[in-house]
Amino acid sequence: MNIKKSILTCLLMLGFVSASAQQTEERPDYVFNPHWYLQVQPLGAQYTLGELSFSDMLSYNAQLAVGYQFDEVLGARLAVSAFQSKGGSDYDNLGKFDWKWKYVAPTLDLTADLSTLFCGFNPKRLFTLNLFLGVGANIGFDNDEAATAAQQIQALHQWNALYYTTGNAPMSYLWDGTKVRLVGQAGLGADFRLSDAVKLGLEVTANTLSDKYNSKSAKNNDWYFNAQLGVKINLGDAYGVFAPGSKFKPRRSIFGRQTRVVEKEVVKEVEVEKIVEKPVYIDKPIYIEKPKEPLRRDVFFTISSTRIDPTEDKKLDEIAAYLKLNPTAKVTVTGYADKGTGNAQINKRLGENRAKVVADRLVRQYRVDRSQIIVDSKGDTEQPFAENDKNRVSICIAE
Secondary structure, three states: OHHHHHHHHHHHHHHHHHHHHOOOOOOOOEEEOOEEEEEEEEEEEEEEOOOOOOHHHEEEEEEEEEEEEOOOOEEEEEEEEEEEEEEEEEEOOOEEEEEEEEEEEEEEEEEEEHHHHHHOOOOOOOEEEEEEEEEEEEEEEOOHHHHHHHHHHHHHHOOOHHHHHHOOOOOOOOOOOOEEEEEEEEEEEEEEEOOOOEEEEEEEEEEEEOOOOOOOOOOOOEEEEEEEEEEEEEEOOOEEEOOOOOOEEEEEOOOOOEEEEEOOOOEOOOEOOOOOOOOOOOOOOOOOOOOOOOEEEEEEOOOOEOOOOHHHHHHHHHHHHHHHHOOOOOEEEEEEOOOOOOOHHHHHHHHHHHHHHHHHHHHHOOOOOHHHEEEEEEEOOOOOOOOHHHHOEEEEEEO
C-alpha cells in the first residue's frame, strides 16, 4: 500500500508543477460554459491487491463515463468500469493458486479541476489535473475459478468443512452466483488538450470493498487499482469569448470566485475590444459638408481581431459627424473577414462582431441614434478587396 500511496503522491505533485507552468492568470476574455462530456477509456489495466506478484494480479479493464461540468472547477459524472478482477494465495507447502472473476462497477463521482482551482480558468491549457471521489456498486459474477481453487487447497491440506464454517480456512468467504457490494473510489486524471472538443486522458483510481470480495478472509478491506487511457469529448462549447453586445449573468462558484455565464453572442477564438476607460462623449462633432454621393469609410482591423485601432478613430469621427448633421440619414456597417485566415464558421462570427463593434462605438461614444445604424455581415463569403489583408474590415456607407 505504501508503494501505491507514493505513486499517487508523485502524480499529484507532478500535476501541480505542470499546472503552475501554464498560464496562472485567468484570461478575462474567456468565459466558462456549463457543458456535458463523454469519456471513452477502452485501454485499461487493473491490479488487484493480493499475495502473488504484480504481473500475476494484472488484468484488462475498460471504462465509459458521461459527465456534466457545471462550474469552472466542479463537475459530476456517472462512470461504469468493467471486465475482471483477480485473486490469489501463495502457500509455502502447497504452492500458488490464482483465480479470476467478472465484474461491472457503476459509480457516481464528484470531480474537481485542480489546475483551474489553483491556477485559474484557461481552456487553452495544455495539461489539466483532475481529482475525483465516488461511491457505487460492484457487481461480481462468474466466480467458478475461486471455487475450484478452494477445492484444490482443501484437498491438498486435508481441511474439512468445519474450518470453512468457523472462518479458519483461507477461502472462508467463497461466494457464487452474483454479488453486489458497495465500492468507494478515489483517483486522479491527467488530461492533455488535443482541441477545444477533445482531450487525451490518463486516469488512475483506487477502489476499496469489503473483505469478502476476493473470497479470502484477510481481516481487512479488499483493494483494486485501475489505470485507464482514453479520450474526453465535450458535448458542446466548453467556453466562449467576450463579444460586444453580449449579456452576462454573474454567478459565484462554491469556492467564492465570481464567474460569468454568456447568455448570447458567444464567439470562439476572437480577440474583442475591451473598454478600459469611461467613454468620452462627443457632444460637438466635427461637421462636414454633405457629399453628393454616399459617404464611405473603411475601418480596418488586424488579423483575428475586433479591436478598433486608434488610427481608425478619425473615420468614425467623420461618420458620426455626418449622421449628426443629417438626422434622417442611415449608415450601413458591413463586417468582413479575410478568406486566407480561419474557416467559414470563425470568419462568419468575426465579420458579425467587427460590424457590431463599430456600431456600438458610434452609439456609446458618439451618441448616434441606433435607429440610424444598419448592421450587416458577409464573413468571408465576399472579398471586397483584391489584397487579402484588407478584407479584415468593416465598410461603413452613410447616405
